[in-house]
Amino acid sequence: MEVKVSQGLQLSTWMNLEKTARKPNGSLRFSHKCGEQHCYKKPIPFHLPTRKGRSWQRPLVLKVSCSSENVPASVLESGCFPASLDKILEKKAEEIEQHLNGRCIYLVGMMGSGKTTVGKVLSEALGYSFHDCDTLIEQAVGGNTVAEIFKLHGESFFRDNETEVLRKLSMMHQLVVSTGGGAVVRPINWRYMQKGISVWLDVPLEALARRITAVGTDSRPLLHHESGDPYLKTMKLLTTLFEERGEAYTNANARVSLENIANKLRDTDVCNLTPTVIAIEVSFFLSLSSLYSLLQLFVLFQSLFQYAANLIIFFGRCLNKLRSS
Ligand SMILES: Nc1ncnc2c1ncn2[C@@H]1O[C@H](COP(=O)(O)OP(=O)(O)OP(=O)(O)O)[C@@H](O)[C@H]1O
């Protein structure tokens, strides 16, 4: 179905230079229905987070905009207009796939943040394999569920296996990996994840509590409780966990904040954001990351050139001194 879409894609990226990371910020405007269940009313701008962090800087702002009547050449490069969010994602994935150079994408975030759900959508679009760390741990331990592993062997046994799984994954390519919610707490895990690109799916705790309460806490030992109001209890446990780990998530190369996306889409509920919209957001960051790599290469060559020029000048001066003495 040909859908008339007026779309503005606006990206502003915040790079965490300390950690070679960036913060994406995007904007989508749809004047018409899109091909996904969740359709947006017009106009729907979104921007990515403008975080006032100590090390977050704002070196790049890209703007791409288009409409069906007037499609600038810059729009999604090919000029062919995507009729649906799926197509936008497909197009974006095609574009970034070559720049990723096979690097793996690690999704980090609290339990229930959608790492598995979004990761599957993203991996399909990229043609990458999808892996869920929890599932790999369960297989490695011989088929016990995460909850059973916690019960039978304790958390530190689980964490050791988690680290081993990440170590093995770090030697592979073209994967989208959904990490366990607690994988961020061990520095060694970051060493493995840094072989690829890490993206933090930052979801408000209330939304997480709602999602998790809906499916129950049996499979999530750290949130499991026998008594009390399920939502309130989950919310309390999530809050404690986030207090312990919030900082660790900021090690990721990028933060994709669902709250910010929803705000810009003028939607009050982050739960209305479909996995595809979130995956598009992640892919915006990934496309910027490839630009950033090029920029880094350019800076590296420039420094080498400068260094070589300084050496030549130095030896020239020495030669002149020798000649004159
Ligand atoms: N964008 C979304 N919109 C609505 N529901 C979602 C969305 N993303 C995830 N969910 C739902 O939230 C629940 C948790 O999602 P998911 O398993 O993908 O999270 P996770 O981050 O992988 O969790 P965990 O770390 O605990 O494995 C699932 O029931 C899933 O269907």
Ligand SMILES: O=C(O)C1=C[C@@H](O)[C@@H](O)[C@H](O)C1
């Ligand atoms: O947040 C956590 O610590 C966890 C998250 C899950 O994905 C599992 O890895 C396990 O339940 C622990």
